[in-house]
Amino acid sequence: MASALETLCGQAYGAKQHHMLGVYLQRSWIVLIICTTLLLPLFIFTAPILRFLGQEQSIASMAGTFSLWFIPIIYSFVFSFTFQMYLQSQSKNRIIAYLAALSLILHISLSWITVTKLHMGVFGAMGSMVLAMWIPIFGQFAFLLCGGCPDTWTGFSWIAFKDLWPVIRLSLSSGAMVCLELWYNTILVLLTGHMKNAETEIDALSICLNINGWEMMISLGFLAAAGVRVANELGAGSAKAAKFSIVVVVGESLSIGSVLFVLFLLFRGSLAYVFTEDGEVASEVAVLSPLLAFSILLNSVQPVLSGVAVGAGWQSVVAYVNVTCYYLIGIPLGIVLGYLIGYQVKGIWIGMIFGTLVQTIVLICITWRTNWDNQVTIAQARVNKWLIPKSAETNGGREIA
Known part of the structure; x- marks a missing residue:
């Protein structure tokens, strides 16, 4: 929120x-x-x-x-x-x-x-x-x-x-957007807990999600940068600078994600031993590592586009996109692959990766087709609508003091 x-x-x-x-x-x-x-x-x-x-x-x-x-x-x-x-x-x-x-x-x-x-x-x-x-x-x-x-x-x-x-309305839509993304990964753990040999599966999955979380910190940095730059430029009235910021941030994040994608594919056999000495868990992590690598690649783009949405104030739109792509596509597909077809945790993760892929493609299309000059007008109208004169704000501060 x-x-x-x-x-x-x-x-x-x-x-x-x-x-x-x-x-x-x-x-x-x-x-x-x-x-x-x-x-x-x-x-x-x-x-x-x-x-x-x-x-x-x-x-x-x-x-x-x-x-x-x-x-x-x-x-x-x-x-x-x-x-x-x-x-x-x-x-x-x-x-x-x-x-x-x-x-x-x-x-x-x-x-x-x-x-x-x-x-x-x-x-x-x-x-x-x-x-x-x-x-x-x-x-x-x-x-x-x-x-x-x-x-x-x-x-x-x-x-x-x-x-x-x-503020409550925008906070709720912002919370919905972010929570729907975070809960998506949480549901992966929840579904894994119902499988046979759940303890080993969850141990391996926790290691993969931990590594994914480390990489996600890099993407979240770019998310923040995208959100700040887009919001600042829209508030300042520069649609061209906002678009340029998006291209630069997405390009940098994707470059880092591509390098990490290759590294995690190359060293998948030794990843788990940073966290555990259990050979069974390490073997399961090696099996899941290709999925981890693809998640990392997608995470180098998707969070940045979410940052663009935050900067532009599209939280409610992205919340609807997340519901559709994650909960109507990704999770049902993961349940089918994991439980009905029998791919276990790999099937659940494949389904959820597909949901993330669809969401990323939708956000790319939305960002690409947006009229940024119109977004400047919307941003400046929002600022003016909620503006409090500086003198009134200062007087209010003195009252409480």
């Missing part, structure tokens, strides 16, 4: 309405805190929900333990994601990178101490993750309050509680 902030802040910053970024940031906090609180029952009752869905007892119990630890983490997401969107829209990426590096160092160090030295197991790993997630947020708050963004942050304001409905 925080990606709505990327659209709003990016277009407002491009239109030089800098004071609106702080208002949008606070509105997003309000909306996301409420929605996160409404989601708490899913985390509290994860274990019984998974048992009801037919998962094995051991898997459901461990998932329930993890989900309880994730409660403070999901609240950290409210601030980490919104700060990220807010700062990226201003091209203040350095502070994000520094704090992310600090978080990584803390996470590795604390995990090593709690798991290896103190033998605290899952509790040590998750406790270190909670600390690693929250410490950078305090750093971002300090950066903001100490004058790191003087043009876009003028203090807390009561105005943030006004006109929330447009």
Whole structure:
């Protein structure tokens, strides 16, 4: 849902309405805190929900333990994601990178101490993750309050509680777009849990998805770049620059994805031993590696196009595309291949790759056929519709102070 902030802040910053970024940031906090609180029952009752869905007892119990630890983490997401969107829209990426590096160092160090030295197991790993997630947020708050963004942050304001409905609508469509993509991979794990020898299958699949997640971080960087550049250029009124940004970002991401595609095909036999010493799991990972390589290739394009959609404010359109391609094409095909034809986890993954391929082709067609001059008009109309005069916003900040 925080990606709505990327659209709003990016277009407002491009239109030089800098004071609106702080208002949008606070509105997003309000909306996301409420929605996160409404989601708490899913985390509290994860274990019984998974048992009801037919998962094995051991898997459901461990998932329930993890989900309880994730409660403070999901609240950290409210601030980490919104700060990220807010700062990226201003091209203040350095502070994000520094704090992310600090978080990584803390996470590795604390995990090593709690798991290896103190033998605290899952509790040590998750406790270190909670600390690693929250410490950078305090750093971002300090950066903001100490004058790191003087043009876009003028203090807390009561105005943030006004006109929330447009932000809620865009946040919901943004959340639908992103969640439909993330849940797509989650369903792959859920379906695998019902197969014979599920523990080995899930171990192997988890390794592949972990590697895929590492590569996805590269694509998500390009997604952010595409979203920021497209939003800034549309807000500034330059359709030509927006189109040029799309070509450059997609080209760079696809080049990196192609190199990784080849590497993962070449070294598929040794990939698993970074994560496990189990020969059976490693053998299964080697079988799944070609599918992993194709997923990586598609992921070098698809997230970038999603970033373009975020920058242009097309979240609701992409949500419909995701429903059709993922849930009406990819998952049914995967179930047929995996369960009815008997390809097991490979069949499920093939079906889901096909759904991603269809979605990528549709997004390419939408992006290619878009009238970007018309998108400039839409973006500037959105900025002007929700614009608050700078004097009113400043007065609102003084009132709450």
